[in-house]
Amino acid sequence: MVRWTFIAFALALLAWLPGSAAAQTDPLPSWNDGKTKQSLVEFVTRVITPGGKDFVLEPERIAVFDNDGTLWAEQPIYFQLAFALDRVKALAPQHPEWKSKEPFASLLKGDVKGALSGGEPAILQIVMATHAGITTEEFERTVHDWIATAKHPKTGRLYTEMVYQPMLELLRYLRANGFKTFIVSGGGIDFMRVFSEQVYGIPPEQVIGSSGKLKFELRDGKPVLVKLAEIDFIGDKAGKPVGIQRNIGRRPVLAFGNSDGDLQMLQWTAAGSGTRFMGLVHHTDAAREWAYDRQSSIGRLDRALDEAKAKGWTRVDMKRDWKVVFPFAGQ
Amino acid sequence: MVRWTFIAFALALLAWLPGSAAAQTDPLPSWNDGKTKQSLVEFVTRVITPGGKDFVLEPERIAVFDNDGTLWAEQPIYFQLAFALDRVKALAPQHPEWKSKEPFASLLKGDVKGALSGGEPAILQIVMATHAGITTEEFERTVHDWIATAKHPKTGRLYTEMVYQPMLELLRYLRANGFKTFIVSGGGIDFMRVFSEQVYGIPPEQVIGSSGKLKFELRDGKPVLVKLAEIDFIGDKAGKPVGIQRNIGRRPVLAFGNSDGDLQMLQWTAAGSGTRFMGLVHHTDAAREWAYDRQSSIGRLDRALDEAKAKGWTRVDMKRDWKVVFPFAGQ
Numbered sequence: 001m002v003r004w005t006f007i008a009f010a011l012a013l014l015a016w017l018p019g020s021a022a023a024q025t026d027p028l029p030s031w032n033d034g035k036t037k038q039s040l041v042e043f044v045t046r047v048i049t050p051g052g053k054d055f056v057l058e059p060e061r062i063a064v065f066d067n068d069g070t071l072w073a074e075q076p077i078y079f080q081l082a083f084a085l086d087r088v089k090a091l092a093p094q095h096p097e098w099k100s101k102e103p104f105a106s107l108l109k110g111d112v113k114g115a116l117s118g119g120e121p122a123i124l125q126i127v128m129a130t131h132a133g134i135t136t137e138e139f140e141r142t143v144h145d146w147i148a149t150a151k152h153p154k155t156g157r158l159y160t161e162m163v164y165q166p167m168l169e170l171l172r173y174l175r176a177n178g179f180k181t182f183i184v185s186g187g188g189i190d191f192m193r194v195f196s197e198q199v200y201g202i203p204p205e206q207v208i209g210s211s212g213k214l215k216f217e218l219r220d221g222k223p224v225l226v227k228l229a230e231i232d233f234i235g236d237k238a239g240k241p242v243g244i245q246r247n248i249g250r251r252p253v254l255a256f257g258n259s260d261g262d263l264q265m266l267q268w269t270a271a272g273s274g275t276r277f278m279g280l281v282h283h284t285d286a287a288r289e290w291a292y293d294r295q296s297s298i299g300r301l302d303r304a305l306d307e308a309k310a311k312g313w314t315r316v317d318m319k320r321d322w323k324v325v326f327p328f329a330g331q
Numbered sequence: 332m333v334r335w336t337f338i339a340f341a342l343a344l345l346a347w348l349p350g351s352a353a354a355q356t357d358p359l360p361s362w363n364d365g366k367t368k369q370s371l372v373e374f375v376t377r378v379i380t381p382g383g384k385d386f387v388l389e390p391e392r393i394a395v396f397d398n399d400g401t402l403w404a405e406q407p408i409y410f411q412l413a414f415a416l417d418r419v420k421a422l423a424p425q426h427p428e429w430k431s432k433e434p435f436a437s438l439l440k441g442d443v444k445g446a447l448s449g450g451e452p453a454i455l456q457i458v459m460a461t462h463a464g465i466t467t468e469e470f471e472r473t474v475h476d477w478i479a480t481a482k483h484p485k486t487g488r489l490y491t492e493m494v495y496q497p498m499l500e501l502l503r504y505l506r507a508n509g510f511k512t513f514i515v516s517g518g519g520i521d522f523m524r525v526f527s528e529q530v531y532g533i534p535p536e537q538v539i540g541s542s543g544k545l546k547f548e549l550r551d552g553k554p555v556l557v558k559l560a561e562i563d564f565i566g567d568k569a570g571k572p573v574g575i576q577r578n579i580g581r582r583p584v585l586a587f588g589n590s591d592g593d594l595q596m597l598q599w600t601a602a603g604s605g606t607r608f609m610g611l612v613h614h615t616d617a618a619r620e621w622a623y624d625r626q627s628s629i630g631r632l633d634r635a636l637d638e639a640k641a642k643g644w645t646r647v648d649m650k651r652d653w654k655v656v657f658p659f660a661g662q
Binding site for chain 2: 062190204205206214215216238242246247249264268
């Protein structure tokens with residue numbers, strides 16, 4: 001009896017040890033077999049093998065991921081922009097002046113294309129009107145309520161369901177091997193943090209993104225942080241390595257993006273010493289997702305695609321490399 | 332034989348489980364027994380006890396610490412300022428104009444007091460002249476070389492030895508109980524990150540501090556981040572809760588400071604729901620360290636001391652509560 005007690009005890013304890021069971025099964029079941037999947041597994045194996053020339057100490061296993069188009073979809077418009085448009089409609093009764101003021105006037109008439117025809121300044125106006133002038137806590141609640149109910153116009157799914165199953169598996173696989181996973185996005189930091197932990201397993205302190213300035217205030221003795229209508233940081237393009245330095249302070253060993261906005265992050269990652277992994281999600285699947293690259297206004301992939309080819313970075317061909325795209329497709 | 336193999340195996344596995352041995356011994360041996368130490372242990376116990384009304388999920392166990400005067404000493408001048416003064420001397424041959432330009436002229440004549448008499452603008456000039464115009468990698472190397480050799484003027488010890496042994500134990504005790512420890516300092520983020528991991532066990536991504544703007548550049552095809560002579564963020568006073576939001580995005584459950592510069596961080600922490608721990612290190616020990624508070628120009632503790640008393644925050648009396656101050660004192 002005593003012997004079996006100890007066998008059971010030892011087995012129970014074994015179950016606590018990380019990776020012991022996972023090593024037996026495919027950690028990336030939604031990736032088709034082929035050179036892309038192989039390159040990921042080989043990279044991780046090299047990085048975690050003690051004594052090997054590419055071994056990386058655990059605290060230095062920093063992996064960074066763009067969000068829009070890399071971890072979740074970004075068509076037909078960035079999901080955060082969909083949130084902002086919905087907020088304009090919700091806030092319109094408090095802003096009668098919007099009826100005669102662009103880009104709000106077009107938007108409230110249902111003409112999204114017209115509203116966005118003003119380009120970046122129009123988008124900025126919409127973002128500031130919907131993301132500023134409230135406390136961080138009020139904003140979090142607003143995003144929380146929206147993300148729990150708003151539906152994607154094409155699939156009718158929650159936006160948090162429009163995440164890429166193969167990338168979720170990659171995030172988990174990296175973390176199971178001692179990597180620390182970060183989001184480095186041009187999207188709003190306070191927006192993404194509301195769902196990043198639940199959806200990606202990435203805690204708020206590992207989310208980097210664009211932000212507005214904040215103001216600390218005591219309101220009736222209670223401290224609040226007010227979101228101001230003033231840009232603090234844009235986490236796109238050259239802002240990505242800057243954001244990595246600001247919030248991480250260590251160069252990543254793996255970086256994944258999908259557009260020219262990720263080029264500098266990939267360059268910065270590639271320039272470190274030792275082994276590195278630079279990946280691009282290439283949207284090639286019009287049937288299961290969308291197909292776009294050099295000509296797209298959203299998620300344009302042009303210069304980064306050329307540089308990936310020239311430098312041998314990994315291009316994930318969505319159509320060829322992914323067995324499933326979205327989690328719901330497999331259900 | 333088989334039975335003993337399993338006993339040994341089970342015991343070996345047990346050793347892997349966190350906290351099993353540590354629970355037997357005093358986790359805070361450099362703290363004198365008394366209400367301060369007791370309040371720390373009781374707080375941690377409440378936070379980690381599942382089912383208890385004060386239980387906090389592990390990802391939410393965020394603990395933030397000021398650095399200067401809280402984790403290491405700050406007298407007779409902030410250590411980073413000592414670094415900057417040394418750098419002015421080292422860089423003087425490349426700046427002949429400094430011989431006739433304040434605050435550099437006084438400094439180069441050995442008149443530190445005269446150089447600093449210009450107050451914040453003078454200090455800012457010194458900081459910008461020594462912290463900007465170089466890449467982040469060059470700056471890291473410079474700090475690394477300095478911190479490995481420069482000695483404190485009073486003790487003759489390395490600056491990294493001027494850390495508080497009781498606080499090192501507290502950091503370890505918190506981490507052993509699932510807390511994530513952060514530095515939230517008015518000091519320079521790129522300066523502290525060079526030694527934070529080795530000295531405090533706090534990785535660069537968990538260091539928050541003041542910073543200058545950064546510029547991404549390709550130099551002969553190699554990407555660099557150049558430190559610009561332009562302030563990006565001041566992580567002191569109201570900047571502390573802002574920095575916490577920027578880099579963590581979650582309200583701490585424990586905050587430790589030592590001066591009025593930490594007041595807003597303590598207020599922000601205190602205003603969260605559920606149990607919280609707000610601590611102030613009070614420098615009361617002129618014999619083993621320094622004694623200063625309301626009248627000090629460095630690390631002034633006045634308003635925060637009043638608020639701590641009014642609100643029942645924990646005041647650590649260095650003389651009364653700490654068995655040893657610096658690690659070397661116990662050797």
